[in-house]
Every structure is written in C-alpha cells, then in structure tokens.
Amino acid sequence: MHATFSYPKYSFIPSEEQRSGTVRRHPVVVIGAGPVGLTAALDFARKGVPVVVLDAEDTVSVGSRAVCYAKRALEVWDRLGVARRMVDKGVVWKIGKVFNGDRMVYQFDLLPEPDHKLPAFINLQQYYLEDFLVTEALKSDLIDLRWLSRVVSARQEADHVALQVETPGGIHTVEAEWVVACDGAKSSVRRMLGLEFQGEVFKDRFLIADVVMTADFPAERWFWFDPPFHRKQSALLHMQPDNVWRLDFQLGWDADPEEEKKPERVIPRVQAMLGADTPFELEWVSVYTFQCRRLERFRHGRILFAGDSAHQVSPFGARGANSGVPDADNLVWKLALVLDGKAPEKLLDSYSDERVAAAKENILNSTRSTDFITPKSEMSRVFRDAVLELAVDQPFARSLVNSGRLSTPTTYADSPLNTPDGDAFAGRMVPGAPATDAPVERDDRSGWLTEALDGRFTVLYAAASDEMGGPVPAKVAEALDTLAAGPLPLAWHAVTERRRGIAGELVDSAGRLRERYDLTPGSVYLIRPDQHIAARWRRFDAAALSAALNRAIGRRATGR
Amino acid sequence: MAKLMTEQRFASPDDVYQLLIDSHRDLTPDQSTRLNAKLILLLANHIGDPEVLAEALRVARQGVE
Structure with a gap:
C-alpha cells in the first residue's frame, strides 16, 4: 500500500522510578x-x-x-x-451534499454564521x-x-x-x-x-478505503443513498490532505470482513465509484461495525x-x-x-x-x-426511501434526510454549576452553552473572544454608559480586581464599542460580541475555564457574581 | 395545546374515502406501501405539531397488537 505519512517511532525510556525501583x-x-x-x-x-x-x-x-x-x-x-x-x-470544509441515486437531494452549510x-x-x-x-x-x-x-x-x-x-x-x-x-x-x-x-450494536458493516489520487472533487462531504456505482447501499466521499480521499461503502451485515478487506475486492468497488480510468492507490483499508x-x-x-x-x-x-x-x-x-x-x-x-x-x-x-442509513425493519426502510423520494421535489422532506448530523457542542442546560437567569436575555448564550466566538480588538491588535477565554474563569463586563459611571464604574473595577487577585484563576475584560484605554479591554467595533451575547451597557457574563457560560446579569452585583463563582466550582451557594 | 380532531370533519365523507381508495388503483402492495409512506410524511408535515401526530399514532395503534 501507498504511504503518504511516515510513522514516528517513539522510544521506550525507563522512568527514573522504574530504574531505581521506587x-x-x-x-x-x-x-x-x-x-x-x-x-x-x-x-x-x-x-x-x-x-x-x-x-x-x-x-x-x-x-x-x-x-x-x-x-x-x-x-x-x-x-x-x-x-x-x-x-x-x-482540509477546511463546510458544505455537505446528499445524493439519492444520481440526483442531489439535499445540501447543508455547517457554518452559516461569519466571523469565527x-x-x-x-x-x-x-x-x-x-x-x-x-x-x-x-x-x-x-x-x-x-x-x-x-x-x-x-x-x-x-x-x-x-x-x-x-x-x-x-x-x-x-x-x-x-x-x-x-x-x-x-x-x-x-x-x-x-x-x-x-447500548446498541448495529447489524451492518462498512468498508473504509482511503485512496491516494489526484482528483478535482471539491472539498465537500458527499454522501450517497443507493448510488449507481453501489446499488442499494450507501457510500461517502471526503477529502483529506496529501491527496488522500476517504471512501466509505456500506456492505450489509452478511459481508465477510476479512474477504472485503482484500485489495481484489476493494479495488473494483473504488473503480466503480471513481471510474475505471482514475488512477489511485490504496492507503488504508478497514471494515468496521459500530455500537x-x-x-x-x-x-x-x-x-x-x-x-x-x-x-x-x-x-x-x-x-x-x-x-x-x-x-x-x-x-x-x-x-x-x-x-x-x-x-x-x-x-x-x-x-x-x-x-x-x-x-x-x-x-x-x-x-x-444509523436508523436512517441502516433501517432496522422493513417499514423503517419504506419510510426512509419515501423521504429520499420526496426530498427531490419537496423541501420539507430534505430536513428529514439523515446521513449523519454533524457534531455540535453540547449545552449543559441542566448543570448544577449554572446559575439560572434572573434577567431576560435573547440569543443562544444561555447558562451552560459553549461561548460562541466573535472578533474583537485587544491592545490594538485584531483577535478573537475565544483567545481571551484562556483557561481561567473570565468575567466580561459590557461597558456602562456615562450616566452609570462608565465605562467601568470604580466599584465594579475594584470588585473585579479583588476577584482576579483571589484564589481562583480568573481574569476580567471590559467589552467596549471603541477603544477606551481600559486594561485588557476587548473592543467590539464590529458589534458581533454585543449581538451574539445580547449585551447592553452594564451586562455581565461569567464564563468557565472550559469556555461554557456559568451565569449572566444585566447589572453588576458583586455578591451575585461571587455566589455564581462558588456554584460553578461545586460549592453550592448558601442563600443570597 | 393543539389536539387531534376526531369529530367528523368531511363535507362529503364518501368522496374522501373514494379518493383514498382510488389513489391505490392498479398498484402492487409494495407500491401502495410506498404511496402510503409518502402520504403520511406529507400529511405529518402539513400537521406540523408533533403532539397531534403522537396522539394520532397512539389512537391508530390501538387494537393493532
């Protein structure tokens, strides 16, 4: 098989404790x-x-x-x-296409939001x-x-x-x-x-063939149900670096995994997919089932x-x-x-x-x-095929086509570490949600919110209006500085619309951060070291912040 | 909360029944099954409310097993 990567070989070095027998x-x-x-x-x-x-x-x-x-x-x-x-x-990608037979039935874009x-x-x-x-x-x-x-x-x-x-x-x-x-x-x-x-074991087998070839397919995820080159089964094509392509073929439960791994079995399947004249070499072949x-x-x-x-x-x-x-x-x-x-x-x-x-x-x-790709009963297959048939002309059916719902982060909605909202906020940044990114400027350099969320607790303070004593009222700055000097690793940043000369400020000149976090002057967010939202308020309250911080480290706040 | 409507709603019940039966004319059982599946999906989307659908499925399943 062709190799595009040479495997490093790491040496065994006996540890000091093993050598000395301690x-x-x-x-x-x-x-x-x-x-x-x-x-x-x-x-x-x-x-x-x-x-x-x-x-x-x-x-x-x-x-x-x-x-x-x-x-x-x-x-x-x-x-x-x-x-x-x-x-x-x-290989950066965001478009997925789903085909039924030789027709495209559905296309998705994984990052419709700009500025991440x-x-x-x-x-x-x-x-x-x-x-x-x-x-x-x-x-x-x-x-x-x-x-x-x-x-x-x-x-x-x-x-x-x-x-x-x-x-x-x-x-x-x-x-x-x-x-x-x-x-x-x-x-x-x-x-x-x-x-x-x-859990569940699924009665199906799949062949992975990673092939090396020069091809002009786009950097998109292509998934077929019942393709002309592999009837009644599914197939997938996906680009990797070094001209390596991931090909995946559904084989059915009765396939013999050892036989299916043999090049004489794999090569005709690949040729049927790519066309007989496309030169390629196999890099890695595997047959898998899953649970x-x-x-x-x-x-x-x-x-x-x-x-x-x-x-x-x-x-x-x-x-x-x-x-x-x-x-x-x-x-x-x-x-x-x-x-x-x-x-x-x-x-x-x-x-x-x-x-x-x-x-x-x-x-x-x-x-x-998996239930969609490998229907477990005859009627499940009937509905699956009906969805695919309808999806060609009926937009509603495209939303039912399921060739894999791609990984999105989990919001810890029911976590005991969250402080439930007391104030009204719009948008997705609820307690427990992973903090969504936004472009900001820091120290006159353009950067990103996620760069400020550096593995410590982070408090974001949306610059207050002048009537409120803004951009950061002295007692707010004092309380935040005290927390930052405390035992827990914590940093705080003011979020401003234009540069105000506050140490560590995140300048949100494009307004994305304000929009994505529904910030109004004086809003406060407490974000965990793993970048999940712990709590948020419309007004700064040092006692509430301190209670939320305690809650986020598993010390249940005792009253307010 | 939306509720499954089970009172009689057809102006002309016999016409509706005939419409359903006629749509399967000359189809094999497999083809009819496909038609039914597509019909259910279309109507489920038309209804939209999963609670109504769940209630309809519950009523439909009664006596089947």
Missing part, C-alpha cells in the same frame, strides 16, 4: 496517548499540573481513522496552542493530529510521556490508585492520586473495573473515563473524537482545582453529569442517523 505517587496519570489523552495532558500542563501519560504503543494512530474535526474541538486545541498546525494542514476564528470542520488524518499533539506535549517539562507502557491492573485505595505497568523493562507500580482513562473503545481500565458498557453505548457514570472514585472509553458512537456525524476532546476540556480545570484544594471533590461528579448528558445527546443523534 514507587512514586503522581498527582495525575493519563492512560492513553490518543487525541483525548494528549489533549488532557496539554491542558494539565497549561494549568501547572505535572502529568504522566502511559501508552501501550510506540507510535501514533495507525491508519487515518478519525478524519473530521469540528470547530469546538479546534477551539479547545486553539486554547492549548496547537490548532494552527491542524488547520494549516487540514476557527472553521466549522477540518479533515485531517488522525496520525497527523496525534503527531502534532505529541510534538507539543514533548515541549512541556510537566508532561512525562511514557511509550510501550501498558497498564495491566488498577487498584483503588482511599487516597490514590495503584497501577501495575508493564514495559519492556518489566512490570512496576505507578501510583496516582487521580487517573484519567483515555484508553479507547476497548478500554482495559474499564474492563479491570468490571464496568458495564451498555452506540456508554458507561452509566464517567467517574468511578479516583478514576475518570474520557473519550471512547466512556462512550462510543457510530462514525456518522463525527461525534467520536469531537466529543472526547470536550470531555478532557470539561474535566481538566475541575481536577486541577480539586488537586489545588480550591474546589470540593464533588465538583468531579459534575464532570460525569455534564459529559453523560453530552454522550446521551451524541448517542441519540448517532442512533437516529
């Missing part, structure tokens, strides 16, 4: 150096928490595997300083993504990446977890106050704990599950890695505060609550897509 206790051990584990490690390092990462292999993802990365995951990586390389290398720093989606082979994350992790003194280190047992004690780690140098014990298990869909940690991973399932809870004592180890979905919708990365984003700031003694341990239960809610949403979307 048992060391680390604040955090992350198990698994995939996209989720590496994201968590980079975020811990950002927050000054030393972290050991154990991975059973010695290279990055074999095969392109996950390919589509959504804006929210890119925003997390941007906060960690690694998104630029991904966007530069990746990051694109709706990029396509990038998982090996590049992991390579970039590893490169960044290796720059940090706080990240101790250990390859060829397989966890073979985990024992929970009152104040730590004892891990037995098998390496080329033998088995040794590593202790951790907290363990983040990012060891994938087949998580061995989950198995060691004997946890149920329940939609999850753990009931993501926290088990001192072990926290994140990514595929905690929840698994079908690939339609790109909700795997794109929900695993927000797991890490949600968990790390909470665990860092707990380790620092600044938040109660039960804050970690909110990690489970919030991300279980997200997993439910993703599983619901993924299951619905």
Whole structure:
C-alpha cells in the first residue's frame, strides 16, 4: 500500500522510578496517548499540573481513522496552542451534499454564521493530529510521556490508585492520586473495573478505503443513498490532505470482513465509484461495525473515563473524537482545582453529569442517523426511501434526510454549576452553552473572544454608559480586581464599542460580541475555564457574581 | 395545546374515502406501501405539531397488537 505519512517511532525510556525501583505517587496519570489523552495532558500542563501519560504503543494512530474535526474541538486545541498546525494542514470544509441515486437531494452549510476564528470542520488524518499533539506535549517539562507502557491492573485505595505497568523493562507500580482513562473503545481500565458498557450494536458493516489520487472533487462531504456505482447501499466521499480521499461503502451485515478487506475486492468497488480510468492507490483499508453505548457514570472514585472509553458512537456525524476532546476540556480545570484544594471533590461528579448528558445527546443523534442509513425493519426502510423520494421535489422532506448530523457542542442546560437567569436575555448564550466566538480588538491588535477565554474563569463586563459611571464604574473595577487577585484563576475584560484605554479591554467595533451575547451597557457574563457560560446579569452585583463563582466550582451557594 | 380532531370533519365523507381508495388503483402492495409512506410524511408535515401526530399514532395503534 501507498504511504503518504511516515510513522514516528517513539522510544521506550525507563522512568527514573522504574530504574531505581521506587514507587512514586503522581498527582495525575493519563492512560492513553490518543487525541483525548494528549489533549488532557496539554491542558494539565497549561494549568501547572505535572502529568504522566502511559501508552501501550510506540507510535501514533495507525491508519487515518478519525478524519473530521469540528470547530469546538479546534477551539479547545486553539486554547492549548496547537490548532494552527491542524488547520494549516487540514482540509477546511463546510458544505455537505446528499445524493439519492444520481440526483442531489439535499445540501447543508455547517457554518452559516461569519466571523469565527476557527472553521466549522477540518479533515485531517488522525496520525497527523496525534503527531502534532505529541510534538507539543514533548515541549512541556510537566508532561512525562511514557511509550510501550501498558497498564495491566488498577487498584483503588482511599487516597490514590495503584497501577501495575508493564514495559519492556518489566512490570512496576505507578501510583496516582487521580487517573484519567483515555484508553479507547476497548478500554482495559474499564474492563479491570468490571464496568458495564451498555447500548446498541448495529447489524451492518462498512468498508473504509482511503485512496491516494489526484482528483478535482471539491472539498465537500458527499454522501450517497443507493448510488449507481453501489446499488442499494450507501457510500461517502471526503477529502483529506496529501491527496488522500476517504471512501466509505456500506456492505450489509452478511459481508465477510476479512474477504472485503482484500485489495481484489476493494479495488473494483473504488473503480466503480471513481471510474475505471482514475488512477489511485490504496492507503488504508478497514471494515468496521459500530455500537452506540456508554458507561452509566464517567467517574468511578479516583478514576475518570474520557473519550471512547466512556462512550462510543457510530462514525456518522463525527461525534467520536469531537466529543472526547470536550470531555478532557470539561474535566481538566475541575481536577486541577480539586488537586489545588480550591474546589470540593464533588465538583468531579459534575464532570460525569455534564459529559453523560453530552454522550446521551451524541448517542441519540448517532442512533437516529444509523436508523436512517441502516433501517432496522422493513417499514423503517419504506419510510426512509419515501423521504429520499420526496426530498427531490419537496423541501420539507430534505430536513428529514439523515446521513449523519454533524457534531455540535453540547449545552449543559441542566448543570448544577449554572446559575439560572434572573434577567431576560435573547440569543443562544444561555447558562451552560459553549461561548460562541466573535472578533474583537485587544491592545490594538485584531483577535478573537475565544483567545481571551484562556483557561481561567473570565468575567466580561459590557461597558456602562456615562450616566452609570462608565465605562467601568470604580466599584465594579475594584470588585473585579479583588476577584482576579483571589484564589481562583480568573481574569476580567471590559467589552467596549471603541477603544477606551481600559486594561485588557476587548473592543467590539464590529458589534458581533454585543449581538451574539445580547449585551447592553452594564451586562455581565461569567464564563468557565472550559469556555461554557456559568451565569449572566444585566447589572453588576458583586455578591451575585461571587455566589455564581462558588456554584460553578461545586460549592453550592448558601442563600443570597 | 393543539389536539387531534376526531369529530367528523368531511363535507362529503364518501368522496374522501373514494379518493383514498382510488389513489391505490392498479398498484402492487409494495407500491401502495410506498404511496402510503409518502402520504403520511406529507400529511405529518402539513400537521406540523408533533403532539397531534403522537396522539394520532397512539389512537391508530390501538387494537393493532
């Protein structure tokens, strides 16, 4: 097979503790150096928490595997300083087209709103993504990446977890106050704990063929139901960097996975799709089935599950890695505060609550897509085909065509960390929502709101009118400065319409921020370290802000 | 809250019934099934309200099992 990527080989370097035969206790051990584990490690390092990462292999993802990365995951990586390389290398896209037979029935645009720093989606082979994350992790003194280190047992004690780690140098014990298990869909940690991973298995098989070719297809997601080149099944075409194209063919449950992987079976299918004269080479071939399932809870004592180890979905919708990365984003700031003694341990239960809610949403979307692509009953197929038939002429039916509802971030609407609105606001920035981006100028440079939301709590204060004592009344500035100097990591910014000379001000000259957050003079937003909205008010109230902050770190406010 | 209307609403019930039956003339059972599915989707969209649809489905399912 053709190779457009040369796999790095990371060496096993025996740790000091293994060489000396001493048992060391680390604040955090992350198990698994995939996209989720590496994201968590980079975020811990950002927050000054030393972290050991154990991975059973010695290279990055074999095969392109996950390919589509959504804006929210890119925003997390941007906060960690690694998104630029991904966007530069990746294929940016936002248009999806759905065909039935040889007719297009539906087209969608994933980013109809302008003025966001990051694109709706990029396509990038998982090996590049992991390579970039590893490169960044290796720059940090706080990240101790250990390859060829397989966890073979985990024992929970009152104040730590004892891990037995098998390496080329033998088995040794590593202790951790907290363990983040990012060891994938087949998580061995989950198995060691004997946890149920329940859900649905879908009776269908799909072939992935990544081919290298020069082609002039656009950078769009093309999905076919019943295409002329692959009758009665679905197919997908998607562009990746380096002239690699993701082709996906539905095969049906009766297909033999070993047979279907053979080049003599794969090549005719690809030729039927691309035309017999299109030259191509196979880069990676895989036959997969899929499940939609999850753990009931993501926290088990001192072990926290994140990514595929905690929840698994079908690939339609790109909700795997794109929900695993927000797991890490949600968990790390909470665990860092707990380790620092600044938040109660039960804050970690909110990690489970919030991300279980997200997993439910993703599983619901993924299951619905799968039911449409792989109808489970004869009548389900009849309705599916009727939708596709109607969609050609009837606009309403196009909204029912489901070839995968692409990953969008979850709003933690029912989170106990939210302070419910007391004042009326319009728009989508409700408590629990991920903060939407907007262009701002800061220190005379153009930038983005998301760049100001840098992993600390952030207070946005919309500049007050002159009658209110604006732009920032002295007692407001004093209260915010006091909070920023307090024990919790917190920054505040005034949002102004034009430059007013306030330190840290975000100049919203285009008005997008005011529009998207429904700001009026004196409005206040409290945003969490993971960029989700915690609370908002029309008027500054220091006591209310302080109560909301306490609530957001799991200390339930006791009265007002 | 919208409610499923089950009182008689047709000006000429026999005409409506004939319309339904005639639309299936000369169709195989498979073709009729397809027609019915498309019809349900069109009418469901016309109704729009999922509560009305859920109520209709509940009533329709009575006695089927």
